[in-house]
Amino acid sequence: MITASYIILIASAITASQQQEPASAGYEKSYVIHAESAWLSPENKISPAFIQVASGKIGWISTTDQRREKTNILGQSQGKGALIKVKGTLAPGIVDAWTSFSPQGYTSDRKSSAKRDVRDSLPVQVEIADLQLYSQVLAAREAGVAAVYLSPGWSQLRLGVGSPAEFTVLDLPQVAGRPMLDFAIGAASGDLFSATYNGQELYDAFVEAQEWRDSFDDYDTKLEEFPEKLEKYQEKLQKFIDEHGPDASEKEDDVDEKDAPKPPKRPKTPSAPKVDGQRDLLLAAMDGKYAVRIQAERLSDIRTVLRLRDQFNIDVVILGGFEADLLADELRLAQIPVVLAATPSHHTNDNGRDFFSRYQSLVEGGVKVAIASGGADGHQMMLLTRAGDLISLGADPVTVWESLTTVPAEILGMGDYGSLSRGSSATMLLFEGNSPFDASATFKVHKPK
Amino acid sequence: MLTTLSLIASFTLFPLLSPAQQSATILAPDAIVAADGQLLEGYKVVIADGKIIEVAADPRTAGVEVRLHGVLSPGFVDAFAQLGAEIFLTEQSDKVTPGLLAVDGARLDSDAWQELAKHGVTSAHLVPDPTNVLSGSGALIATASEASVAKVTDGQTVQIASLLSSSVSDGRVGPSSLAGALEVLHESVATHGARALGSLPWFFVEDAAGTRSVKTLMGDLNINSAKFILLGDPGEYAGLFTDELVGLPAFGMGELARRAELWRRMSKANISVAFGTRMSNIEYNSLRSSAMAWSRITRDPQAAFESITVNPATMLGRDDIGRIAKGARADLVLWSAHPLDAQARVLATMIAGETVYRADISTNN
Numbered sequence: 001m002i003t004a005s006y007i008i009l010i011a012s013a014i015t016a017s018q019q020q021e022p023a024s025a026g027y028e029k030s031y032v033i034h035a036e037s038a039w040l041s042p043e044n045k046i047s048p049a050f051i052q053v054a055s056g057k058i059g060w061i062s063t064t065d066q067r068r069e070k071t072n073i074l075g076q077s078q079g080k081g082a083l084i085k086v087k088g089t090l091a092p093g094i095v096d097a098w099t100s101f102s103p104q105g106y107t108s109d110r111k112s113s114a115k116r117d118v119r120d121s122l123p124v125q126v127e128i129a130d131l132q133l134y135s136q137v138l139a140a141r142e143a144g145v146a147a148v149y150l151s152p153g154w155s156q157l158r159l160g161v162g163s164p165a166e167f168t169v170l171d172l173p174q175v176a177g178r179p180m181l182d183f184a185i186g187a188a189s190g191d192l193f194s195a196t197y198n199g200q201e202l203y204d205a206f207v208e209a210q211e212w213r214d215s216f217d218d219y220d221t222k223l224e225e226f227p228e229k230l231e232k233y234q235e236k237l238q239k240f241i242d243e244h245g246p247d248a249s250e251k252e253d254d255v256d257e258k259d260a261p262k263p264p265k266r267p268k269t270p271s272a273p274k275v276d277g278q279r280d281l282l283l284a285a286m287d288g289k290y291a292v293r294i295q296a297e298r299l300s301d302i303r304t305v306l307r308l309r310d311q312f313n314i315d316v317v318i319l320g321g322f323e324a325d326l327l328a329d330e331l332r333l334a335q336i337p338v339v340l341a342a343t344p345s346h347h348t349n350d351n352g353r354d355f356f357s358r359y360q361s362l363v364e365g366g367v368k369v370a371i372a373s374g375g376a377d378g379h380q381m382m383l384l385t386r387a388g389d390l391i392s393l394g395a396d397p398v399t400v401w402e403s404l405t406t407v408p409a410e411i412l413g414m415g416d417y418g419s420l421s422r423g424s425s426a427t428m429l430l431f432e433g434n435s436p437f438d439a440s441a442t443f444k445v446h447k448p449k
Numbered sequence: 450m451l452t453t454l455s456l457i458a459s460f461t462l463f464p465l466l467s468p469a470q471q472s473a474t475i476l477a478p479d480a481i482v483a484a485d486g487q488l489l490e491g492y493k494v495v496i497a498d499g500k501i502i503e504v505a506a507d508p509r510t511a512g513v514e515v516r517l518h519g520v521l522s523p524g525f526v527d528a529f530a531q532l533g534a535e536i537f538l539t540e541q542s543d544k545v546t547p548g549l550l551a552v553d554g555a556r557l558d559s560d561a562w563q564e565l566a567k568h569g570v571t572s573a574h575l576v577p578d579p580t581n582v583l584s585g586s587g588a589l590i591a592t593a594s595e596a597s598v599a600k601v602t603d604g605q606t607v608q609i610a611s612l613l614s615s616s617v618s619d620g621r622v623g624p625s626s627l628a629g630a631l632e633v634l635h636e637s638v639a640t641h642g643a644r645a646l647g648s649l650p651w652f653f654v655e656d657a658a659g660t661r662s663v664k665t666l667m668g669d670l671n672i673n674s675a676k677f678i679l680l681g682d683p684g685e686y687a688g689l690f691t692d693e694l695v696g697l698p699a700f701g702m703g704e705l706a707r708r709a710e711l712w713r714r715m716s717k718a719n720i721s722v723a724f725g726t727r728m729s730n731i732e733y734n735s736l737r738s739s740a741m742a743w744s745r746i747t748r749d750p751q752a753a754f755e756s757i758t759v760n761p762a763t764m765l766g767r768d769d770i771g772r773i774a775k776g777a778r779a780d781l782v783l784w785s786a787h788p789l790d791a792q793a794r795v796l797a798t799m800i801a802g803e804t805v806y807r808a809d810i811s812t813n814n
Contacts, residue, residue, distance in 0.1 A: 139709040143745065381709060382700070385741045388791020389734070397792075433790060439741035440486065440787035442748050 026169035027056025027426075029449040031082035032067055039091035039436065040420050042397035049090060053426040056169070056448040061420060090446065091436050092420050093146025093427040096380055097408035098319050098339045098372035101137070101165075101173070104130040106153050114158030115277040118150045119175050122165075126172050137173050143380035144436070144445050146427035147409065147417045148173070151375070152182050157189050157198045158278065161290065164412035166425065169449065178413035180317075181281055181290040186301035188320055199296070199304035206312050209282040215273050222270035229267040236264035291315040291413075293339075297322040302331075309334045317411055320374070325358045328365025337411055338367055340403075341374020342386035355386070356393045363399050370408035371400075388437025473497040473512030478521035478783065484772045486754030488787060494521060496779040499802035504773055519796050522788045524571025524780035525736050526771045528696050528761035529651075529678060529725030532561040532573065533590065533599060539578035540585070545637050547645060549585025551575045552604040557590075559599070561733075566593035566798045566806050568733040569788060571780035572602065572770050574761065576727055579611035579653040582633040583645065589765065591780070593798065593805035600800075606765060608647040610634065612659035613680060631662050643670045649766055650674075651696070655681030660689050676764050678725065684711045687720060694721040694760055699735040700742045709746045716747035723760035741789050754789060778802075 031053055038049030038061060050066060052059035060066055067080035103121040123129035126137070140148055150173060152160035164177030185199040244261045285292050296302050297320045306327070309316050318324055321338040324331060331338065340359060362369045371387055373379040387400050409418035417425050426448040433441030475495050480488040481504070495503040495510045503510050531538070538554045540546040555575055565573060570592055577585035589603040612634070614627045637645045650667075654660045654677055667675045678696035679687060687695075715722070724739045732738070736757045744753035762771035769777050779802040786793035798806040 135710065142709060381742050381745050382738065384745070385738060385791040391792045392785075392794040434786065435790070435792065437792050438787065438790040439744040439753065440488075440750050440789035442750065443745055444748070 025056055025166060025174055027448045028169075029082075030054040030059075031084055031449070032065065033090065033446070034065070034083055034085045035088060035090045035430065036086075037089045038420055039089050039431075042401050042435065045089070051090060051420070051426075051428075053448055056426055057416070058420060058422060058424045058426050060422060086430060086446075088430045088432040088442075088444070090420065091429040091431065092405050092418055093425060093429060093445070094144050094383060094404045095147045095370075095408040095412065095414065095417050096140065096145045096372050096383065097149050097164075097317075097370045097411050098341065098374050099136075099140070099148045099151060099380075100373075100375040101133060101140075101148055102151050102153060103133060106151075114156075114160055115281065116152055117161040117179070118152050118163045119161070119179060122150070122173065122175065127170070133173070134171075137167065138171055140380040141167060141171060141427075141445060141447065144384065144429045144443070145380045146425050147176070147412065147414050149180075149372075149412060150175070156184060157202060158183060161281065162293070164414055166414070166417070167427070167447075169447075171447075176414060179290055180293050181285050182293045182295075184295040184319075185304060186296055186298050188295040188297050188301070199301045202294075203304055203307060203311075205278075206282055206286070206308060206314075209279045209286070210312065212273055212276075212279060213283060219270055219273055226267065226270055233264055233267055240264060285314050286312050288315060291317060291411075293317045293319055295319040296324075299323045299326055302327050305336065306330055306334055309336060319372075321362075322353070322358070324367070325361035325365070328362050328367050331362075332366035336367070337370065337407065338362055339370045339372050339374075339408070339411065342371050342383055343374055343379045356390055356395065359390055359403075360395055363395070363403075368407050368410075369403050370411055371403045372408065384436050385439060388435070391437065473502065473510050475508055475510070475512045475514040476517055476521060476781070477514055478517040478519055480520050481773055482520060482522040482754065482787065484523075484755070484759055484774070486751045486789070488520065494773060494779075494781065496781075496802050499779055500769075501773060501775055501777045501779050503775055517783055519783040519785055520787055520793070521773065522569070522782050522784055523758050523771055523773050523777075524782050524798065524800065525569050525757045525788075526723075526761040526765075527565070527570055527573040527726055527736055527757075528723040528764055529576045529587070529727040530573040530590075531575070531578075531727045532565065533557075533559045533592075534575060537578060538576070538585070539580045541580070544581060544633050545583040546577075546581045546585050547583040547608060547637070547641075549577050549581075550588065550605060551577045551585060552588035552590075552601055555588060555590060555599070555601070557599040557601070558597075562590065562592040562599035563597060563806070564733045566800065567795060568737065569782045569784070569795050569798065570733075570736060571782065571798065571800050572762075574606060574725070574765060576609050576651075576725075579609055579613055582611060582630050583637055584609040584611050586647070587651070589767075591800050593800055595803045595805060597805075607649045607651045607676075608645075609651050609653070610646065610663075611653040612663065613653050613655050614659075627656070627659055631659070634663075634666065638666065638670065643672060646670070646672065646675075648672075648674060649676070651676045651678060651764075653678045653680060654686075655679075657686035657689060660686055664689070674766070678727075683715070684708075687711065687715050688718065690715075690720050691718045692720070694723065694764060696725050696761075696764060697722045697739075697756075699724045699726045700739040712743060712746045716743075716749055716752065721752065721760055722756045723764045724756050725761070737788065741791060744789055750789060 033051045035049045037045050037047035039045050046063050050062045069080050070078040072078055127134045147166050150163050150165045152162045159182035161179050162182050163175040163179045165173040166176045168174050183202055185202055189198050240263050284290055292314050294305050296305050296318055302324050305318055316336055318338045324338045387404055390400050391397050405418035416423055428446040429436050430444040430446050473495055475493050477493045480490045481492045483489050491506050493508050495508045534554045538551050540549050573590045573592055574587050575590055576587040586608055587606040589606050591600040591602050594600050612630050652663050724736050726735050740753040740757045743756055744750040758771040770780055781799045783797040784793045796808045
């Protein structure tokens with residue numbers, strides 16, 4: 001435990017170039033929280049802890065009160081500002097990189113559009129227009145979740161564009177981070193008849209998109225060359241007319257058709273390749289505009305993901321990854337993170353391959369692993385206890401904690417979540433037990449004001 | 450409050466005890482978990498003949514003192530279980546089968562029982578499938594023994610009745626609706642009197658209509674002890690159980706986010722719960738996971754601990770399991786920390802004074 005007084009000045013991991021101008025989440029208040037301690041990581045706890053919160057972000061963290069007395073223009077003291085004293089230990093809010101949260105209608109559409117985009121479908125007033133999503137958000141917040149991923153759907157090969165989301169002061173989801181393109185292949189796609197093929201189908205779609213792009217390049221060339229070809233054709237045509245007369249190409253009854261003089265063929269006007277919204281999304285992913293999330297459980301499907309990464313250099317994340325641990329070395333080399341569901345999925349059977357052994361194999365193999373609710377509604381409340389289970393079975397506490405915080409934040413492109421540091425989100429856990437994993441004591445969530 | 454109870458290689462597990470060998474053994478853990486879930490440091494538990502005979506900081510009973518590094522908790526009680534059943538615990542030839550005994554389908558040498566003991570569950574109330582209006586009697590099972598088999602503590606506990614329309618109206622010989630099920634229930638009572646239900650009937654219910662009807666019937670029969678296990682969506686009818694103790698399926702897969710809000714409201718209405726693993730996702734850790742979730746959601750760790758210890762025992766009308774108290778059976782579990790701390794692990798399990806499980810620390814399992 002560190003007792004010396006100091007201010008932690010850890011620069012936010014996120015770079016300015018990665019961030020879009022964030023929309024306001026409505027946090028306006030500035031205050032300092034005085035807690036018994038702050039849990040920076042399982043091995044780094046400071047006590048006591050003073051954390052300044054301003055506009056929903058952490059300003060500074062210290063073991064002493066760093067507030068300075070403010071004065072007005074007349075030099076009169078205005079005090080030091082608000083200090084809120086709380087019992088317990090503060091820790092960063094957790095980040096759920098794989099949820100079932102979708103706008104209304106996304107879950108009931110039998111045949112949804114693969115081009116739909118969560119960002120366009122999120123109602124402004126979720127609390128009125130989408131009660132289910134609103135209740136999901138409230139439950140997640142109560143469970144200590146500070147940021148989530150809004151999915152464009154599930155159980156289909158092509159799902160559309162999803163987005164990470166943070167929460168506003170009114171507990172409403174607000175898109176943040178980087179948008180991502182979602183797919184589910186193999187058993188995860190839920191299509192029993194074509195599950196075997198749709199990994200290949202996805203691969204082929206990327207190949208087709210690449211070929212289309214190549215053909216677009218051909219079109220440009222052809223378009224450039226077309227005037228010259230036309231000119232040559234006109235020259236040949238003129239020559240033909242000069243040699244055979246203007247009616248030479250007309251067929252005469254007594255002349256065999258094959259012996260009739262043939263005029264030159266007019267070059268075809270190059271036709272533009274057909275535009276396709278689905279393909280455009282794949283191309284945008286290849287250009288790095290979207291990261292690609294693929295729910296892939298079985299070995300063959302995970303190999304497909306590795307091929308996609310290798311062939312098209314897309315920024316890809318595996319969801320589920322029931323057998324991903326069997327390819328841990330390949331995933332580490334390809335720098336593909338895996339988001340594991342903390343609760344069993346109906347697509348998988350834990351028999352003999354329990355959550356702990358799969359998690360441990362991946363992290364020992366050097367793969368970055370996030371632990372998420374995995375599309376099981378309301379299971380955010382189980383994230384901390386499932387993570388605690390991993391530790392009780394022998395997993396490294398620091399790695400497990402990162403799997404709940406910094407790793408999912410990085411996957412979602414939300415570098416200002418997952419840690420207690422300057423500039424980070426001030427949505428925090430406040431626990432009274434030995435750790436955030438201890439449910440024998442009370443647990444609260446600090447929401448910025 | 451105990452702050453840190455890290456797992457250390459030098460901890461002492463339970464001595465290998467069997468009732469025949471011992472006179473009195475004084476267990477001196479780092480802390481015990483009181484009935485309200487709080488850790489009490491400095492208390493010792495004296496056991497003899499398979500029972501707890503004294504709990505005190507300075508016991509008067511003489512005996513061999515054994516120092517235990519860890520937290521001593523009462524074993525968990527599964528209020529309504531199905532693990533360890535050899536066959537389907539149902540009889541489809543009649544619409545009422547009050548004579549069916551769940552114990553007849555129990556496979557006492559099943560590995561499932563041993564696994565439950567490893568996860569801190571020392572008692573499981575095996576119940577018949579609630580597929581008949583009167584489904585039969587449950588059985589209380591001690592999950593392990595020194596001989597590595599489960600033991601029957603009580604072969605005939607409570608009469609299980611069911612008003613689950615999805616179960617009792619499947620077109621066999623049973624009724625075809627809730628109304629029909631209620632008719633069968635009334636007929637049974639009219640034919641056999643209150644004896645048909647026993648002194649402590651348990652009703653599986655899933656809606657307000659069924660619950661109200663049963664409560665009215667129980668009032669008519671002067672049976673005040675009836676207990677209810679809430680299935681379906683208790684959000685629609687849990688309000689009928691303010692200030693009562695009810696059974697609730699353990700937290701499983703496919704739960705809805707609104708369950709958190711339901712549990713919060715049930716807690717506010719002072720509804721106590723006893724978790725059972727019947728009709729829910731089965732994991733050996735389900736009871737404990739559910740209690741941890743209840744703690745997180747309701748901010749009430751005490752009620753959470755009681756939901757898997759004292760409350761299921763109370764539902765069964767027993768005060769000898771689910772608690773560390775004088776006179777209770779010595780069903781004790783040594784944990785590396787408070788059992789509701791997710792980082793805690795079971796170090797040893799004792800049932801009726803017999804050590805039935807000791808963790809192998811070399812393999813970390």
